[in-house]
Amino acid sequence: MAVVVDRLRTERTTFSVEFFPPRNDDEERVLWRAVRELEPLDPAFVSVTYGAGGSSRDRTIRTTGRIAQETTLTPMAHLTAVDHSVAELRNVIGWYAASGVRNVLAVRGDPPGDPNGEWVRHPEGLEHADELVRLIRELGDFCVGVAAFPHGHPRSADLDVDADHLVRKVRAGAGFAVAQLFLEPEYFLRLRDRMAARGCDVPLLPGVMPITTPRVLSKFGELAGVPVPGAIEDRLLPLVDDPAGFRQAGVDVVTELCARLIDEGVPALHFYTLNRSKATRQVVANLGL
Numbered sequence: 001m002a003v004v005v006d007r008l009r010t011e012r013t014t015f016s017v018e019f020f021p022p023r024n025d026d027e028e029r030v031l032w033r034a035v036r037e038l039e040p041l042d043p044a045f046v047s048v049t050y051g052a053g054g055s056s057r058d059r060t061i062r063t064t065g066r067i068a069q070e071t072t073l074t075p076m077a078h079l080t081a082v083d084h085s086v087a088e089l090r091n092v093i094g095w096y097a098a099s100g101v102r103n104v105l106a107v108r109g110d111p112p113g114d115p116n117g118e119w120v121r122h123p124e125g126l127e128h129a130d131e132l133v134r135l136i137r138e139l140g141d142f143c144v145g146v147a148a149f150p151h152g153h154p155r156s157a158d159l160d161v162d163a164d165h166l167v168r169k170v171r172a173g174a175g176f177a178v179a180q181l182f183l184e185p186e187y188f189l190r191l192r193d194r195m196a197a198r199g200c201d202v203p204l205l206p207g208v209m210p211i212t213t214p215r216v217l218s219k220f221g222e223l224a225g226v227p228v229p230g231a232i233e234d235r236l237l238p239l240v241d242d243p244a245g246f247r248q249a250g251v252d253v254v255t256e257l258c259a260r261l262i263d264e265g266v267p268a269l270h271f272y273t274l275n276r277s278k279a280t281r282q283v284v285a286n287l288g289l
């Protein structure tokens, strides 16, 4: 099974995709359609997020394992420290290994219920993602990625402290980082500069989400933790009553963002797909990837 850092070692920019674990049979069918439609495009890797609660977590393990066993794709499973003791985390990591998953995105996670609430670690668990990186690396031959925040993590005092913590996660053994969503490339590029200034040169992948509907646009604000830039609102909001026009303009906005990032030499674009493939395939085709 290939590892992500090797898959990123290419001359040209490539792309990767992110899914969430399906909650029922219908969602499972939708997800697998997207997987099969993206497979021929040979993404560098496909990742599956890790939710709160046992059944969602089981579905992450199952879905990632199925991708490992039934497709030609390189899977990456996310893992969080939320509500897990170290013994439970070891167990999940063991399941990943047993199902052929060698890539793990180690994220701390947010308090269940209220993402902005106070973080309380499990009494026998971990406090921060750097500890999770170390644990995963200790347990086997895993390639580990971490989360990065172009606008700074909401709990960080400032962007420099935030970059120090990101670099700490890399020094703990992460081989690459995937960035939270953003729409203004300068924020991503400045984060990359802050990493470079700290002597940290692991691949940093921009997180991008094709904006296909007004609902996805509002989800952007929620996920990125920053408002949608005014210039982009000015392009999209006049089209809210024209679904086809909105979709086209949203795909154009994201294509332009990606083109700039490719010019800046990013190794790969990481697409948040919301388990659909069409818009991602359109952007990838527009860019000639």
Ligand SMILES: Cc1cc2nc3c(=O)[nH]c(=O)nc-3n(C[C@H](O)[C@H](O)[C@H](O)COP(=O)(O)OP(=O)(O)OC[C@H]3O[C@@H](n4cnc5c(N)ncnc54)[C@H](O)[C@@H]3O)c2cc1C
Pocket: 048, 049, 050, 051, 052, 078, 079, 080, 105, 106, 107, 108, 109, 110, 127, 128, 129, 130, 146, 147, 148, 153, 154, 155, 156, 157, 161, 162, 165, 166, 168, 169, 178, 179, 180, 181, 207
């Ligand atoms: C690409 C990506 C994928 C994600 N996937 C998932 C997912 O699958 N499931 C899910 O639930 N959530 C996911 N998240 C969300 C993530 O769990 C939250 O954003 C969480 O609040 C932060 O996780 P982290 O790994 O960055 O935590 P940490 O790196 O632990 O950072 C949390 C805060 O503590 C600070 N910090 C970090 N290390 C230290 C330290 N050693 N000492 C003091 N302060 C420190 C940081 O600067 C930050 O402010 C994802 C986020 C991204 C960007």
